[in-house]
Amino acid sequence: MSYTFSATQVKELMQQHFNLAVSVKELTGYDEANFLVREDNGNAYICKIADASHQVAFLDAQVKILEHLAASAVGKQLQQVVKNTRGEGITRIEIDGDLYHLRVLTWLEGEPMATVPPATALNTALGEFLGKMDAALAGFSHPAMHRHYAWDLAQAAIAGQQLVHIKDPEHRRLAGYFLLQFDTVVAPALPQLRKAYIHNDANDYNILIRQTEISGLIDFGDMVYTQLVNNLAIACTYVMLSAKDPLAAAVETVAAYHAVYPLTVAETDLLYYLVAARLCISVTTSAAQAAAGSDNAYHFVTEAPAWQLLSHLITINPLAAQDAFRRACGFTPLINAEADYAGLLADRKAHIGRNLSISYQEPLKIVRGALQYLYDDKGRTFIDCVNNPSHVGHCHPTVVRAMQQQIATLNTNTRYLHDHLVDYANSLISTLPPSLEVCYFTNSGSEANDLAIRMSRHYTQQQDVIVLDHAYHGTSTVAMQLSPYKFDGKGGFGQPAHTHKALNPDQYRGAYRYDDAQAGPRYAADVQDIISRLQANGKGVAAYICETLLGVGGQIPLPPGYLQEAYAAVRAAGGLCIADEVQVGFGRVGDAFWGFELQGVTPDIVVMGKPIGNGHPLAAVVTTRAVADAFNNGMEYFNTFGGNPVSMATGLAVLQVIREEGLQEHARVTGNYFMEGLRKLKAKHAIIGDVRGHGFFIGAELVRDRETLEPAVPEIDVIVEAMKQRGFLLSTDGPLHNVLKIKPPMVFNKANTDALLHHLDAVLDSL
Known part of the structure; x- marks a missing residue:
């Protein structure tokens, strides 16, 4: 409001138009001027003055709705309209050629719910009050309430336009996730829901409390014609805001509302996401106000608790929330905790290859993913804590929307020109040393490793490949031939003639350990020995392939200087050096974007997979111009799906998220914090023999005896199962299956870390 009304002016207006002699006190307000006015006899009113930006028709609707409700069951808990001396509910005022509209309402006594300790009685009273009010409004209508309004939950998608104003990446990602769920879950269901004229803002400052009763609901300025359930969802939002158990508090309000004005199943099933939508509108609006330079404290009054509730909300399984609301209303539950998966397991056994394993003694049926969280049925x-393909988080909104938009536009192959192909190639090589400049796109890390070996054999005209013992490079025939983890294991076919195993450079239990400053060069000498034996037999080497941090080999960082020596030996023999970054690339190691950078080397070929597409089937081989030219020998290389527009849009989105959200630095800081916590547990629990890793690539090796290094098996399996029961998904790795592997989505945070460490400590105590 451009014009500022003084207390003296308001006093004169009250005398002139209402024949009331009053004292005046200015109040804060969102977008109207508000004044508390009192008569000498104690009667109190609120005077509201709106400028020309407020439509008179909508001001009239606010008057009419209060008049409609005056005689209802909740009439005494609502303000009454005070008419002017001409019998009007709205008083027209003109000052200096500008038009203003004044309304006077009775004053309601009570404390804002925000200032009162939460209580079941209040939650129930609020639900009952809203149910009665909405029932009373069933016969009301006003055309001015049919409006497009940003605070209407049905319009929550608009809040997405303001995400850019949220500075904190974790907050922006969280709000973006819930707005994505609104688009995919809520929006399609809205047309089938009941619509009504609703208050639309039963927030904890508009709800007034006296003792344990609702003494009033004020401020009808957000009224709108929209889905009926939105009114309840907004109230639930603010009930949950300060509750110790937010979901339980909301259930109390929903049950009381339903008892007075019955809900439908479809309405209760959307409440979880509608609460999230209200919070998203709130926090994005606050962010936009801050960006615009607002100093109005009312714009930010709910911001901090709203973020806190959003952060809590994502930890609640939506199915659990839906089930709780259904049960509160007496509807058929969604969850049968006693149900087993016998039928599903039988079908899987009958029609899916039986050597496709299932994690955990009690299988999990995961039905939704949300950033670093997974929800079961x-x-x-x-x-x-372990699904590293979902690199930037399950259902990351930026990645999902990029995929949705592109697949709704075009998906074809690389025989046609498309900007995404070269845009992504350019973006990808910008993260690599200059010599790595030619890209080939595939669908999986296995396929990429297969292609890399094929390229090395073309370039060198040799067949023999050096790998690390216990290594794993994929499921294709060639990749299996490079994987001692497979060919030496149960059902394996044994070591192929062209594959040669170098020592696993394990500094915890290998030949050269942490106390050996020359462990790296000494392990690398084994690579030279293999080369020398090959040369003695008249053979050369096509390639040396190595994960830049070892995965199934035991979550092992390479010793300092290892790759420098190994690469030098291979190149001196005419071979190529292949860095397998399928597990560790794209900033996971924190201190670098690529694992090979930790060793100060540049490979001839880099193989990428898993995190590259955040779980989408995308992988890549990036190599030098010389290797690419040698591979271009007249035989076309074509991959039906490799480099398709959807995959390229996905890859671009993943790189965008890593950059914009600072996830590499996040992995460094949080990963170091995580490992520090594990080392503290190591000092307490003798079963933890070693803690190692970089960033979010962490291993904790468990042993029965720190001297003999006897592996703690089956103890580690007991620990993994116990952690799963406590809500943490971990897995095991290493040649002896005694290493806890920790490779969470990059959005895993310190709160998650603290929770995991706390529960792991308790589980280890129980052993």
């Missing part, structure tokens, strides 16, 4: 939430 029984209402449980799990913190994902």
